[in-house]
Amino acid sequence: MTEEQFWTEFNGIKQELMDKAEENAKTFWTREDLTHEEVFNSIIPRDWHEIAYVSFIGTLLQKYWREYDRNLVTALCKHLWDEANHYEIISRVLENHGYEPPTDVPEPSQAWEDLHWEALEKDSTCAIAVWNVSETSTTPQMDIVIENCRRIGLDDLARVYEKIKKDEDFHCKLGVNLLERHMKTEEQRKNAIWGARKLRDHMFKLYDSIYAIETVQS
Ligand SMILES: [Fe+2]
Ligand SMILES: [Fe+2]
Numbered sequence: 001m002t003e004e005q006f007w008t009e010f011n012g013i014k015q016e017l018m019d020k021a022e023e024n025a026k027t028f029w030t031r032e033d034l035t036h037e038e039v040f041n042s043i044i045p046r047d048w049h050e051i052a053y054v055s056f057i058g059t060l061l062q063k064y065w066r067e068y069d070r071n072l073v074t075a076l077c078k079h080l081w082d083e084a085n086h087y088e089i090i091s092r093v094l095e096n097h098g099y100e101p102p103t104d105v106p107e108p109s110q111a112w113e114d115l116h117w118e119a120l121e122k123d124s125t126c127a128i129a130v131w132n133v134s135e136t137s138t139t140p141q142m143d144i145v146i147e148n149c150r151r152i153g154l155d156d157l158a159r160v161y162e163k164i165k166k167d168e169d170f171h172c173k174l175g176v177n178l179l180e181r182h183m184k185t186e187e188q189r190k191n192a193i194w195g196a197r198k199l200r201d202h203m204f205k206l207y208d209s210i211y212a213i214e215t216v217q218s
Pocket of ligand 1 (some may be wrong): 082083086164
């Protein structure tokens with residue numbers, strides 16, 4: 001697989017997943033009778049993803065930091081801190097509304113979680129490719145989430161997602177920078193595209209689970 005072929009397929013997967021996430025999110029979040037309970041139940045797996053990234057990036061740094069430019073190590077530490085902060089600020093809102101923040105992987109996120117650990121075992125850029133696809137897929141939902149949280153009286157959650165939206169921009173660009181800088185071999189490209197394809201399949205199922213369109217439309 002050439003570099004060009006990699007980027008064409010990789011960007012195509014991200015676009016496909018962004019379209020899927022946007023479609024599911026719109027159907028879920030714009031429903032007239034959307035309840036706070038449904039919202040918080042959809043937020044809990046997403047809150048888990050925040051703390052899961054603290055473990056993923058921590059492990060990535062421990063295993064592979066020597067392969068990266070120093071400035072990218074610093075940037076990854078900021079990324080790790082942001083994810084811990086996202087877990088904290090979402091969890092605080094959950095608790096204020098009487099919900100327990102997740103401390104273990106929720107069932108719908110298990111396959112997503114397992115793939116991240118598998119990718120971390122393969123090589124450093126495979127892991128980065130997997131989470132770059134995952135993180136990028138959440139970006140088109142941000143405005144939908146913020147707007148509709150406000151619509152149904154969840155201003156506290158809207159404010160949290162305004163903050164997260166800004167940070168995600170940085171995370172998505174950092175992932176692409178790391179791949180452009182450090183993914184050099186055919187083997188790395190093969191692993192990275194393997195991870196991206198698998199992630200796409202898991203995320204399709206995940207979005208159908210947390211934004212369950214079928215039950216919503218009936
Ligand atoms: Fe995050
Ligand atoms: Fe992030």
